[in-house]
Amino acid sequence: xxxxxxxxxEAASAAGARVRRVYGESPLHLLVLLTSFxxxxxxxxxxxxxxxxxxxxxxxxxxxxxxxxxxxxxxxLLDRAVRSALGRRPSLPRTAVNYVRVPAAVSLLLLLVxxxxxxxxxxxxxxxxxxxxxxxxxxxxxxTAALFVASALWLGWRTWYxxxxxxxxxxxxxxxxxxx
Numbered sequence: 001x002x003x004x005x006x007x008x009x010e011a012a013s014a015a016g017a018r019v020r021r022v023y024g025e026s027p028l029h030l031l032v033l034l035t036s037f038x039x040x041x042x043x044x045x046x047x048x049x050x051x052x053x054x055x056x057x058x059x060x061x062x063x064x065x066x067x068x069x070x071x072x073x074x075x076x077l078l079d080r081a082v083r084s085a086l087g088r089r090p091s092l093p094r095t096a097v098n099y100v101r102v103p104a105a106v107s108l109l110l111l112l113v114x115x116x117x118x119x120x121x122x123x124x125x126x127x128x129x130x131x132x133x134x135x136x137x138x139x140x141x142x143x144t145a146a147l148f149v150a151s152a153l154w155l156g157w158r159t160w161y162x163x164x165x166x167x168x169x170x171x172x173x174x175x176x177x178x179x180x
């Protein structure tokens with residue numbers, strides 16, 4: 001039985017190496033990519049069943065034009081500004097910019113998902129759920145503030161812990177000399 005398992009493992013490894021050589025990535029990457037294509041095709045079929053060509057066109061133009069020509073250069077410029085501002089501080093870790101990037105990305109993703117509710121542009125939501133739509137802007141702002149505060153606290157802890165670890169390493173390397 002162990003010999004069969006070994007043979008199967010060797011065959012799977014050889015097949016994985018073949019896929020990696022031809023495709024350039026692992027078989028798992030190919031599986032995830034194909035699964036995402038299937039999900040996108042399913043979503044496209046659902047949208048086309050509604051005959052909402054205008055909505056599809058708006059989303060395509062928004063994704064292609066607005067993102068690629070307006071938003072991508074804007075957040076690349078903001079990222080460069082944050083990196084230059086944080087890069088001048090030698091006490092911060094080299095990855096300090098990620099402590100700004102991550103909460104900003106999560107906050108923007110939440111804003112994108114809940115845009116109609118945050119901007120109060122969805123009267124059908126209130127009618128369908130009987131819930132007040134006016135709370136979403138405040139909640140989004142609170143979540144954004146909490147994300148940045150948590151990230152700042154984490155950066156502060158990492159910086160403090162890193163300094164302590166470096167100081168302990170220096171003490172271990174250079175024990176005090178005794179004069180006597």
